[in-house]
Amino acid sequence: MYRYDQIDRDIVADRCAEFRAQVARRLSGELSEDQFKPLRLMNGLYLQLHAYMLRIAIPYGSLNSAKLHRLAHVARTWDRGYGHFTTRTNLQLHWIRLKDAPDILDSLAEVGLHAIQTSGNTIRNITSDPYAGAVADEVDDPRVWTEALRQWSTVHPEFSYLPRKFKIAVTASARDRTAVRVYDIGLKLRRNRDGALGFGVLVGGGLGRTPILGQTIREHLPAQHLLSYVAAILRVYNRHGRRDNIHKARIKVLVQSLGAEEFGRQVEAEWRAMDHAAVDLPDDELARIRGAFGAPAFEARPARSAAFEAAKAADPAFARFARRNVVAHKQAGYALVNIALKTPGEVPGDCSADQMDAIAELAARFSFDEVRLTYAQNLVLPHVALDDVPAVHARLAEIGLATPNLDLASDIIACPGLDYCALANARAIPIAQQIAARFADPELAEDVGELKIKISGCINACGHHHVGHIGILGVDKRGEEFYQLTLGGEADGDAAGDRSRLGDLLGPALPYARVAEAVEAVVGAYRRARAPGERFVDTYARVGLQPFKEAVYADAHPA
Amino acid sequence: MPTLIRLEGGRAVIAARDPFAEAPLDGPLPDGPAVLMPLARFQQQGPALLDEGLRIGVLLQPEEAVEDLAYDLPRLSMVALNLPKFRDGRAYSTAALLRQRYAFKGEVRAVGEVLREQAHLLARVGVDAFVFADGTTPEQLEAKLSLYRHVYQAASDARPPAWAERRS
Numbered sequence: 001m002y003r004y005d006q007i008d009r010d011i012v013a014d015r016c017a018e019f020r021a022q023v024a025r026r027l028s029g030e031l032s033e034d035q036f037k038p039l040r041l042m043n044g045l046y047l048q049l050h051a052y053m054l055r056i057a058i059p060y061g062s063l064n065s066a067k068l069h070r071l072a073h074v075a076r077t078w079d080r081g082y083g084h085f086t087t088r089t090n091l092q093l094h095w096i097r098l099k100d101a102p103d104i105l106d107s108l109a110e111v112g113l114h115a116i117q118t119s120g121n122t123i124r125n126i127t128s129d130p131y132a133g134a135v136a137d138e139v140d141d142p143r144v145w146t147e148a149l150r151q152w153s154t155v156h157p158e159f160s161y162l163p164r165k166f167k168i169a170v171t172a173s174a175r176d177r178t179a180v181r182v183y184d185i186g187l188k189l190r191r192n193r194d195g196a197l198g199f200g201v202l203v204g205g206g207l208g209r210t211p212i213l214g215q216t217i218r219e220h221l222p223a224q225h226l227l228s229y230v231a232a233i234l235r236v237y238n239r240h241g242r243r244d245n246i247h248k249a250r251i252k253v254l255v256q257s258l259g260a261e262e263f264g265r266q267v268e269a270e271w272r273a274m275d276h277a278a279v280d281l282p283d284d285e286l287a288r289i290r291g292a293f294g295a296p297a298f299e300a301r302p303a304r305s306a307a308f309e310a311a312k313a314a315d316p317a318f319a320r321f322a323r324r325n326v327v328a329h330k331q332a333g334y335a336l337v338n339i340a341l342k343t344p345g346e347v348p349g350d351c352s353a354d355q356m357d358a359i360a361e362l363a364a365r366f367s368f369d370e371v372r373l374t375y376a377q378n379l380v381l382p383h384v385a386l387d388d389v390p391a392v393h394a395r396l397a398e399i400g401l402a403t404p405n406l407d408l409a410s411d412i413i414a415c416p417g418l419d420y421c422a423l424a425n426a427r428a429i430p431i432a433q434q435i436a437a438r439f440a441d442p443e444l445a446e447d448v449g450e451l452k453i454k455i456s457g458c459i460n461a462c463g464h465h466h467v468g469h470i471g472i473l474g475v476d477k478r479g480e481e482f483y484q485l486t487l488g489g490e491a492d493g494d495a496a497g498d499r500s501r502l503g504d505l506l507g508p509a510l511p512y513a514r515v516a517e518a519v520e521a522v523v524g525a526y527r528r529a530r531a532p533g534e535r536f537v538d539t540y541a542r543v544g545l546q547p548f549k550e551a552v553y554a555d556a557h558p559a
Numbered sequence: 560m561p562t563l564i565r566l567e568g569g570r571a572v573i574a575a576r577d578p579f580a581e582a583p584l585d586g587p588l589p590d591g592p593a594v595l596m597p598l599a600r601f602q603q604q605g606p607a608l609l610d611e612g613l614r615i616g617v618l619l620q621p622e623e624a625v626e627d628l629a630y631d632l633p634r635l636s637m638v639a640l641n642l643p644k645f646r647d648g649r650a651y652s653t654a655a656l657l658r659q660r661y662a663f664k665g666e667v668r669a670v671g672e673v674l675r676e677q678a679h680l681l682a683r684v685g686v687d688a689f690v691f692a693d694g695t696t697p698e699q700l701e702a703k704l705s706l707y708r709h710v711y712q713a714a715s716d717a718r719p720p721a722w723a724e725r726r727s
Contacts, residue, residue: 007709007721014707022676031676035693038646039676121646151711151721157683158655158714161648238652273660278713285722 001064001370002147002292004112011154012109015116019043020102027099042122042160044115045101049422052096055118056108060128060146060170061089061373065360068371070111072356078104082352085341087179087413087464088167089127089373090118094420116154121162123153123234128170129177130372133293134382136330137495140189140197142172144290145226148281152227159234163241164249166234167206179375179491181205181213181500182467184251185233190220197223203233203263204255207461211502212252217264224286225271228279232271236263296368296383301333305386311393317404320442321393324404335386337367338406339379339396344436346400347429348414349377358399366392376452377413378406409439409451409523413464417457417474418481424457426474426481426512431455434516439523448523451536454489467491469537470519471503482509485518487548488540499537507549518552525551564697565666566687571697571704574688579616579637595639598623601631609634616666621649625656632663640686642671651684658685658715678703685715 004012019039026036044055056071063071071091075083078100079093086092096104108114118125128146132138149168153159159166169178172189180186186202198220205214221229233251242248255263281289312319327336339359341349351359359379363371366388367381374380384392396402405411412435415421417428432455439445454468458475465471471486489503510518523536525547530539540548563574580589582596593614596605601617609615609631616637617628628638638657640650650669657663668688669681675695682704689700713720719727 005725007724010708011711011721014709018706035645035674035676121648154711155680155707156712157680157710158651159648160680161646161651161677163648235652235655238648243647243649275659278659281722285725288725 001062002289012114015114016102016105016109019105023098023102038120041120042117044118046119048094048420051094052098054093054096054101054104054115056091056113056115057118057125058089058091058373059125059150060143061130062143063371064369065364066111067113068356068360070108070113072353074104074107076353082350084416085349085351085373085377087375087377088125090125121164122160123156123166123168126150126168126170127178129173130374130380131177131336131382134329134336135173137174138172139191140172141293142170142189143293144286146170147289148227148286149230159238162238163243174493174495176493177375179467182207182491183214185230186214192220199223199226201229204252204260206250206252207464207466209247209459210252211466212256213500215260217260217267225276225280227281228274228276229271231279232267232274235270236266298331298334301385303332305333308386308389311390318390318393321402321404322389325406326389333386335384335389337381337384337389337392339401340403340406340411341378342405342411342436343400343403344410344440345433348412348432355399355401358395362392362395376411404442405445407450407452408445409448409453410436410445412436412453412455414455415457415462421457423460424474425476426457426483428455428457428463428474431472431515435519438516438520449535466502468503470522472515475509477509481512483515484509487545488537490537504545506545507553521551522548561690564689564700566682571700573697593636598627605631619653621647625653629661632661635665637666637668638663639668639670642669642673645672645674645677651680654684654686655715675699675703679706683714683716
């Protein structure tokens with residue numbers, strides 16, 4: 001895991017000092033709210049319905065126990081004792097006072113955490129594969145490149161006042177766990193026929209009110225030119241992206257209006273004119289960063305663990321957990337243990353300070369001091385010996401986080417919605433809770449199989465509903481909460497290729513009280529129509545909307 | 560008269576007087592040895608005036624392409640970049656191109672809604688003269704410019720990026 005050196009620490013400390021002075025200037029009235037707003041946003045502070053929200057960056061979703069303990073401490077000391085993990089591997093605290101923010105940031109900085117560029121029209125916290133360094137199918141460690149991008153993009157002088165926010169994801173596996181095609185820039189590490197490492201460069205993906213999947217502008221960018229090429233993309237966007245209309249300001253609109261081919265041509269021209277040596281990291285710095293991500297000191301262990309197998313045989317609940325939440329590791333005798341923050345009845349992505357402390361202790365004891373955050377608002381212990389999985393499971397059960405529902409119907413992505421967010425039209429959290437309750441029976445959930453439900457409380461699509469197998473979008477109809485369902489979305493792929501697609505609208509929006517039963521009806525139609533072994537999205541692709549429409553609207557009467 | 564602050568040898572200094580008189584889009588030119596004019600006027604009259612020995616600065620709006628000036632840059636004394644709103648980041652790329660691509664050696668001046676909290680970024684992309692809209696003093700500017708002890712990226716200034724510092 002990358003550890004900050006003195007330079008990294010100084011930059012975060014200086015940023016904290018800068019923001020403390022800016023808050024003081026705001027509180028004294030020297031800065032207007034208009035002048036202050038971009039400054040607080042680029043330090044992670046939003047003004048929401050009830051209070052300020054602080055969004056803390058977890059670069060490439062990687063935490064150690066000291067950081068997670070500190071997040072717990074901050075949540076306990078300055079917030080209400082819990083935090084909310086997001087799809088973009090940030091942690092949000094929703095009950096912050098502005099005057100406390102500088103002290104919170106100082107406390108975070110002590111362990112190398114910060115909220116730099118988690119909001120505002122900046123290059124945001126960069127996400128990557130939560131399984132990095134632990135699975136066999138990656139072509140290179142994506143964290144090396146993500147860390148290079150993190151440093152390059154931090155307090156970037158040219159790209160701190162972009163037309164709009166800018167999100168980058170890096171993946172190195174055919175099985176994409178980052179939703180790379182819905183990013184402003186999606187980077188897919190691959191090797192070409194000669195074995196040379198490079199990036200497939202996608203641009204212009206994004207959800208929101210204009211959902212679009214990213215398009216490839218470069219099939220194989222030599223890896224060492226990553227930073228200069230990204231700089232060229234940013235420069236073209238910074239100069240030519242629209243600034244007259246906030247809804248048209250994302251890079252996807254520029255890419256759409258120029259066409260991906262012309263946009264790519266402009267990027268190539270800009271890139272060729274750049275001094276690459278000034279921007280790209282030299283080999284020795286890349287080697288320094290790579291060294292920080294070396295494999296942990298794994299022990300030689302047999303591939304099969306007698307303790308693990310015995311626990312499965314003895315305890316059906318553990319067997320189910322092992323089946324659903326435990327993933328094969330590249331190192332024999334080890335596994336990745338997913339911790340779903342999706343206990344039915346709880347808020348998706350929420351984690352209490354006590355739970356954070358307990359997970360931090362598990363990470364320190366059983367996972368080489370590492371915890372990862374995932375796109376699906378869950379956590380992962382990436383390096384657990386199979387022998388230790390029963391102990392980890394037992395402790396997770398004690399803290400209420402052993403639900404064996406990874407990728408199942410109750411493993412729902414939901415934004416904070418109208419319960420917290422000033423932008424929302426409708427609540428997302430209680431909808432998620434109602435749906436999860438209907439699939440709380442683990443037998444039923446496992447029978448239904450992989451089903452990714454994603455809920456957004458407004459068109460900004462923080463819950464990524466467009467790429468949900470079942471997507472749910474809250475809308476406002478004459479002051480009432482209604483919900484549109486979309487089916488068949490996906491943000492994934494495997495060795496057979498990219499399967500990303502946007503969901504299709506099922507039909508008229510449904511009132512709040514009918515959403516959970518409609519989802520149940522959709523699942524019922526799937527179970528009737530599916531072929532053996534077929535996932536929900538595969539059945540949908542085969543049979544289309546009609547059977548689902550009939551199931552949901554059959555007994556509908558006009559509202 | 561708005562105050563012009565220049566960066567000279569690492570110090571922020573108030574210019575005793577600004578030699579550049581601002582010319583409108585058309586009409587008579589102001590008197591004096593140096594004139595700041597919009598790009599459109601420069602494109603019509605600039606080369607001839609330069610031949611007459613006049614010192615010229617060109618005022619670029621954020622949507623105007625610095626590429627249009629490329630041929631004439633070696634003869635220009637100054638390029639002024641207008642920031643109509645402090646949140647409009649286009650001038651940052653224009654300044655970067657002026658310094659990094661065209662190796663422009665003259666003054667790059669930020670005008671418009673120029674505020675202290677953005678000054679360190681503007682300086683890094685190559686702005687070396689500021690007309691602040693918020694009354695920032697030379698002392699306040701110097702404090703802002705020295706706030707970050709390290710930087711992660713190369714820009715238009717001479718600051719070594721973190722990776723170069725780590726080598727030494």
